[in-house]
Amino acid sequence: MVKKHASRLYLGLIFLFLYLPIIVLIVLSFNNSRSRVNWGGFTLEWYRKCFESQSIMSAFATTLQITLLAAVISTIIGTLAAIGISAMKRKSQTFYLGATNIPLLNADIVTGISMMLLFVKFMDLGFVTVLIAHITFNIPYVILNVLPKLKQTNPYTYEAALDLGASPLYAFFKVTWPEISSGVFSGFLMAVTMSLDDFSITYFTRGAGVNTLSTMLYAELKKGVKPELYALSTILFFTVLLLLIAANLHPEKTIAVPVKDEKAAKKAHTTYLCRRVASISIVAILLLGTTGVFLSSQHTKGGVRSITVLNYGKYYDEDKLAQFTEETGILVNYEEYEDPEEMYTKYKTGAIDYDVICTSDYIIEKLVSEDELLPMDYASIPNYAGIDPDIIDISASFDPDHCYTVPYFYGTLGILYNTNLVDAADVESWDVLWNGKYANDMIMIASVRDCFTPALRTLGYSINETDPEKLDEALNILLKQSPDVSAFFESETCDEMAAENYALALCYSGEAASAMDLNENLAYSVPIEGSNFWIDSWFIPQTCQDIDAVYEFLNYTCRDDVAMANFEYVYYASPVISVDENMDEELKENESLYRAVHPTEADVANCEVYRLLDDEMTELYNDLWARLKAN
Amino acid sequence: MKKAHFNGLKRKTNEKGSYKKMKKNLIEFIDISKSYNGSLVLDEFNLYVRENEFVTLLGPSGCGKTTTLRLLGGFEKPDSGKILFDSKDITNLPANERKLNTVFQKYSLFPHMTIAENIAFGLKISKKSKAYIDDKIKYALKLVNLEGFENRSVDSLSGGQQQRIAIARAIVNEPKVLLLDEPLGALDLKLRQNMQYELMRLKEELGITFVYVTHDQEEALTMSDTIVVMNQGYIQQIGTPEDIYNEPKNAFVADFIGHSNILDGIMIEDRLVEILGVKMPCVDEGFGQNCPVDVVIRPEDVKLVEPGEGQMEGDITSIIFKGVHYEYDVMANGYEWLVHTTKYVPVNTHVGINVTPFNIQIMHKPESSDEEVVEIDE
Structure with a gap:
């Protein structure tokens, strides 16, 4: 009895372990709260948002197209291959089967990278390359499913059909195929x-503007978990589950039933029919769904101008992108990234020809030093006149001759805090991070330079310090602080602070503004010791195909109404002067919020821009980071 | 018998002369060679089959008999040589265009079709009318004694029934030749014997040519008009069942067809052979003097007599009751003789052995190693 219960418990634990993560995901997809730890009641809101989102729906359409096309083509190729292999002698059979199975065993990432390297040589990455890649890795799965069936078939039936006068094709479809x-x-x-x-x-094989659900999920998750992604993941999970059930439901051929047992035979036949109908209808629904989405999402047409834009995630109002196309007839292939180093690597491999890119100051400094950029003709961007000259001056730190960049957004690094829990006087200094007053109630950013900035400024050093001894001092401060830190977050700060799960957080101004927008108890401060001031700017890479279209795009982006819309979408400080002038009075009156969306002159004067670190320093910083994280 | 004759037998079919002239040749294999993975399966193989003949290709596994049939069916192509059918070259004609049908060794019915659909398969391809097809199905099922089986599923049939349906499926197409590749191999003994009679009856009723492949010598002797004994890609002997049984051309045939005593002997002179140190009179001539030979004596031709009365003496070492006769092992002059007789003699009895001259079969020794008798592995 005990044994029975123990084994049940054991089984239960295994299933819990296997499925708990997915259950959590599913539960969160119905959670009426942006936080991951608080339950805010049941809602279908995220599902509605998921279906309303243009980017999710277009990724969904791409996914279905690629999935079904790849599956159909690989099924045809794989089946033919299986037939060929099954007709071989045993030795060559083993060889060819082994050869086709290698892609199965190969690490996906290796397959992905090698395919990307190959494709880049011959064609632009895009829909077609993803399709080819999918067909390639699907084929072994098809072969593995078809070959055992072929081995089960009686080879004499095919020959018998030929013998009875059937052509090879007729024999295949009449005799081999049903089996x-x-x-x-x-x-x-x-x-x-x-x-x-x-x-x-x-x-690795996708090009600009091509996103499947999985790559889109990845990109979106990096920029912060939107609950609609839980909804999407849940839908994806159930789709795959349904498919697997269908695959397993599909019947083996009619079981040999002794004829005398007519009832059993009939029953077996009925279940067989039911299963067949079930599996066929699942596929039919999928097919119909795809065709529908495919028809409704046909967009790219030949002979139309287009530009490929690469930008940080959640950094441009999608409606405004659509409006640009409406106004100019220029299509925008809009690509997003999260990590600037990752963007740099991707750009450097030359996998995608971008026309215009937006990125951070120090990355631009690197690209300028590598002579990767095309000079701008500011005369072609009339609205450039509306940019704040002070910001242009600060840009000189990474674009010395000021000929390569158009500023897009800027901001500071500071402290986001909950006014109910934190004394406003405390956050005037970085000391609040080190003095233990809010121990275990604060969060830091999971980035080496952002963590070192407060420490270095506390010590009175530059945030671009390169003296190893001074950096060691800063590390000691951080090591001393680390037991007090609740978490190092990449992008969850906004939601967690809005949910009032922590008292204060090291935070970027724009993220702080977004959080304040969600919860009015939050406020933002830039400590007096000074901090990081950053500018994200547009630049034109050498790969640009249509520079005039890019000028139109940049001019559009600098236009007052578009800049305003993007400001309201992003909540970072816009260098377009009119944005500040036309800003909601109410917002301006909220001092703390206004400080986040428009750094004061004092803040700007007190802050530094990140400078490019050379390879040696990058390594040192990474090493310091590793030591901090190891603690 | 001459030495040269053995060459002819194996390399070229000089044997044609020994056929009785009956009807015209329907199938001719001319100098066919075929190898798999570098090993020769058929070597300059020559054979012809006449109309309305029941020809059996008989031999141990790996002798090339199935390959011969597959070449004829069109499932394999020879490396060299050609195949004539009705005097037309069909060597490169695909299987589906040949006017012959095959019944395969393993069950080859289409499992997802009913019995009627199986039988109708070939007729539908040749676009026969529905009425014609229905008629034919009825007729064929009657012929194989499975009336009323039209709507049964393949799985519900026994092995013997499946093979009979396979035959029905083949014959409804009215082929000129029916090829059968060990069709009864998977059946049990009783069923096999019944099917043998059925096949013979079918052949009579249909009046078509049968080319039958088997390794079962009893089956071959029962059904065939002509038996072709094969070994290692060569024809060893062609003849009627009686010829093959009574006058095996060499030790291989003798050993393969029935059980025999095969001994080394020396032909002292015409009509006198020395076996196991005993000179015995025989009826063969023309081997010259002191020529080494193979001697075949059928077990039923060995007579057990009182000690002192026989040509040699020995002891009975074992006895098995076989129904019609007893089978004895007799140890005499260092050789264990196989003896079949209806007379009962207890074990350990000392007996004499006698063989009449007519029953001693003298054969030349094979010339080279590849013609040597191989162990038969049934």
């Missing part, structure tokens, strides 16, 4: 599942 069709079908479903699931290979 292997269930294998082909489950191979197809496997291919669909694999395609739907794949991230690594898609990530």
Whole structure:
């Protein structure tokens, strides 16, 4: 009895362990709160938002197109390959089967990178390259499903058909096909599942503007978890689950039923029919869904001008992008990234030809030093006249001759705090991070330079300090602080602070503004010791194909109404003067919020811009970071 | 018998002369060679089959008999040589265009079709009318004694029934030749014997040519008009069942067809052979003097007599009751003789052995190693 209970408990634990993460995800997708720890009641809001989001729906359409096209083509190729392999002698069979299975065993990321390197040589990355990649990695799955069926078939039946006068094709469809069709079908479903699931290979082989659900999820999750993504993940999970069930439901061929047992035979036949109908209808629904989405999302047409834009995630109002296309007829392939180093690497591999890119100051400094940029003709951007000259001056730190960049947003690094929990006087100095007053109630940013900035400024050093001894001092401060830190977050700060889960957080001004917008108990401060001041700017890489279209885009972006819309979307400080002038009076009156969306002159004067670190210093910083994290 | 004759037998079919002239040749294999993975399966193989003949290709596994049938069916292509059918070259004709049908070794019915659909398969391809097809299905099922099986599923049939349906499926197409590749191999003994009679009856009723492949010598002797004994890609002997049984051309055939005593002997002179140190009279001539030979004596031709009355003496070492006769092992002059007789003699009895001259079969020794008798592995 005890044994029975113990084994049940054990089984229960295993299932819990396997499925708990997914259950958490599913529960969160119905949680009426942006926080991951608080339950705010049941809602379907995230599902509604998920279906309303242009980017999710277009990624969904791309995913279905790629998945189904890849599955159909790989099923055809894979089935033919399986037939070929099964007809080989055993030795060559082993060889070819092994050869086709290598992609299965190969790490996805290796397959992805090698495919990207190959494709870049011959064509632009885009829909087609992802499709080819998916077909390639699907084929082994199809072969693995079809081959055992072929081995089960009696080779004499095919020969018998030929013998009775059937042409090879007729014999295949009349005799071989009925015996292997269930294998082909489950191979197809496997291919669909694999395609739907794949991230690594898609990530490396996709081009600008091509996003499947998995790559979009990845990009979105990096910029902060939007609850609609929980909803999307839940939908994705159930789709795959449904497909797998369908693949397994698909019947083996009619079981041998002794004829005398007519009832059993009938019953078996009925269940067989039911299963067949079930699995076919699932596929039919998927197919219909795709065609529908495909038809409604046909966009790219030949002969139209287009530009490829690369920008940080959540950094441009999508409606305004659509409006740009409406006004100018120029299509925008809009690509997003999260990590500037990652963007740099991707740009450097030359995988995608971008026309215009927005990124951070120190990355631009690096690209300028590498002579990667095209000089701007500011005369072609009339609205450039509306940019704050002070910001242009500060840009000189990374664009000395000021000929390569157009500022887009700027801001500071400071402290976001909950006014109910934190004394406003405390956050006037970085000391609040080190003095232990808010121990275990504060969060830091998971980035080495952002963590070192307060420490270095507390010590009175530059945030671009390169003296190892001074950096060691800063590290000691951070090491002393680290037991007090609740968490190092990448992008969750806004939601967690809005949910009032922590008292204060090291935070960027724009993120702080977003959080304040969600919760009026929050406020923002830039400590008097000074901090980081940053500017994100547009630049034109050498890969640009249509520079006039880019000028139109930049002119549009600098236009008062567009800049205003983007400001309201992003909540960082805009260098377009009119944005500040036209800002909501109410917002301006909220001093703390206004400080976050428009740094005061004092703040600007008190702050420094990040400078490019050379390789040696980068390594040193990484080393310091590792030591801090190891603590 | 001459030495040269053995060459001819194996390399070229000089044997044609020994056929009785009956009807015209329907199938001719001319100098066919075929190898798999570098090992030769058929070497300059020559054979012809006449109309309405029941020809059996008999031999141990790996002798090339199935390959011969597959070449004829169009499932394999020879490396060299050609195949004539009705005097037309069909060597490169695909299987589906040949006017012959095959019944395969393993069950080859289409599992997802009913019995009627299986039988109708070939007729539908040749676009026969529905009425014609229905008629044919009825007729064929009657022929194989499975009336009323039209709507049964393949899985519900026994092995013997499946093979009979396979035959029905083949014959409804009215082929000129029916090829059968060990069709009864998977059946049990009783069923196999019944099917043998059925096949013979079918052949009579249909009046078509049968080319039958088997390794079962009893089956071959029962059904065939002509038996072709094959080994290692060569034809060893062609003849009627009686010829093959009573006058095996060499030790291989003798050993393969039935059980025999095969001994080394020396032909002292015409009509006198020395076996196991005993000179015995025989009826063969023309081997010259002191020529080493193979001697075949059928077990039923060995007579057990009182000690002192026989040509040699020995002891009975074992006895098995076989129904019609007893099977004895007799140890005499260092050789264990196989003896079949209806007379009962207890074990350990000392007996004499006698063989009449007519029953001693003298054969030349094979010339080279590849013609040597191989162990038969059934």
